[in-house]
């Protein structure tokens with residue numbers, strides 16, 4: 001909980017840093033843009049990685065992400081267009097349609113595959129990695145697969161609306177529940193020139209990532225272009241004003257864990273010893 005103070009509810013967030021995503025490839029040669037989890041921005045507690053994958057060329061992604069393990073954190077896949085076919089070593093299978101989200105708590109470990117598929121020529125999505133606190137790293141794996149029609153869309157006034165994946169916006173709660181870092185994940189769509197002040201938990205680490213158009217963000221109205229991420233200071237609200245083309249962006253926040261991070265590829269633990277154990281368990 002936030003410490004009560006005279007300022008609760010009144011502080012406006014500022015953009016403290018702007019980061020542009022970097023082209024990279026992962027899995028079996030899938031082309032994507034990595035925004036968090038690069039040399040420029042290693043992580044933003046509790047967020048470990050953010051990828052945008054967008055392509056109208058199946059050769060960019062058809063080979064997908066064959067079987068690979070995860071332990072110690074959560075992967076969040078949000079499909080803007082196209083589908084993601086998913087399967088794991090426990091026999092779980094799923095097909096995420098356009099507009100759907102999968103919140104997967106890897107916990108003590110899963111081995112899974114992810115294969116993107118286009119729809120009407122386009123495959124477009126975002127994958128976020130969210131860390132787990134020490135006490136939850138070895139929890140049982142859990143899936144929250146939410147199809148698009150279960151994600152509420154909220155009208156936010158003139159020219160502004162949002163889909164609420166997790167957390168509460170304008171009194172509307174998203175369908176993803178019981179996540180350790182108490183995250184918010186809002187997908188905002190603003191018409192040209194529209195303004196909306198996003199209400200946020202004051203102490204959360206919050207970023208905004210613009211994936212279409214551009215927007216002026218924060219108290220000083222910092223211009224954030226398509227493909228750029230804004231890290232924000234603490235505060236209870238984040239003003240967003242869309243540019244001349246309108247804007248689509250995600251606003252995502254989480255409670256920082258402030259724990260040591262030992263990270264090696266698909267394993268994220270607290271100590272090197274736990275990473276060695278993760279490798280040993282995976283090989284067994």
Ligand code: FE
Nearest residue numbers: 068070075114
């Ligand atoms: Fe994965």
